[in-house]
Amino acid sequence: MFLERSGLHIFTWRNIEVSVSMWYGLIMAMIVFFPALSGGSMLAGLIWVVAVTISLLVHEFGHALVAQRYGLGPSVLLHGFGGLCMMQREANTDGEDARVVFAGPAAGLIFGGLVYLFATFAPQVAYASTWSATFVAALLFVNIGWSLVNLLIPMWPLDGGQLFHLILRRFKDEESARRITLNVSIFVAIPAAIVGFLIFRSFLIAIFAVMVVMSCMSMLQTGQSLVGRRSGRSLATASDFHQELLAQAEAALSDEDWREAYRVCHQMRASGQMPEKMLNRVWTILGVSATEMGEYEEALDYLRRAPKSAEVEQAIVRCQREVA
Helix, strand or coil: CCCCCCCEEEEEECCEEEEECHHHHHHHHHHHHHHHHCCCCHHHHHHHHHHHHHHHHHHHHHHHHHHHHCCCCEEEEEECCEEEEEECCCCCCHHHHHHHHHHHHHHHHHHHHHHHHHHHHCHHHHCCCHHHHHHHHHHHHHHHHHHHHHHHCCCCCCHHHHHHHHHHHHHCCHHHHHHHHHHHHHHHHHHHHHHHHHCCCCHHHHHHHHHHHHHHHHHHHHCCCCCCCCCCCCCCCCCHHHHHHHHHHHHHHHCCCHHHHHHHHHHHHHCCCCCHHHHHHHHHHHHHHHHHCCCHHHHHHHHHHCCCCHHHHHHHHHHHHHHC
């Protein structure tokens, strides 16, 4: 995706590291200072920054604590477009993944509900001043309003888009689920950009939506997988995209265009998992192509993974002779 992946470490809680990026600081500074440009109060902007930061941490720790339960090694990053829960490894199943994804907005909604109850039963405290009322309103808006948007809109990479994709994987093959998710995301993001700019006057929403469109279009063109593991429906079948690439690789191999065959096979490997039979053929093509290109040590690594055949044995003998 287009999001940052690193930042300045600020604290660790329950073995979950929290970092903040330079862009998050810049966006928060804009929220603080922009009201002053139109005659407003910087304090109101500062209150919103505190409310947004607390809410993002609640949301991301919702993801992270469930991810930690599954041993996924989570960490949290506050970046220019909000928050991100990064994991050292992917969930083992779609079910685990769905629970991790859902836990973020669920945590926000629960926290927002608690704030609402506090404001309802202790209004003399919640609305004791203009500033406390602003703080409560900000917490309610972010934790209830944004959590619902994030959960219900099927736009990748929002939580709703990720859950939409996971649901599709139960009923569609890998490639169909990926393409439907990305196309729906584009369909949703285009009006979101228009509404964000024209109605809410928010450049941030508009820019994010435009970047979603660009990212989804790029992933559609490259065949990039949305998750690394294969769905249960797709483990035994190859996606149309992989089949098309394999046909290109076979044609290049037949034409003795070694570099093209080598390139296409690496594109296949970068585009997600594939059935074992197809992967075995990819190892063979990579091994033969690398041998013909004179990359003998690399070729041997591929050939040892390929199934035994006369073609593979001849290439191994040649590579061993050249390396010796």
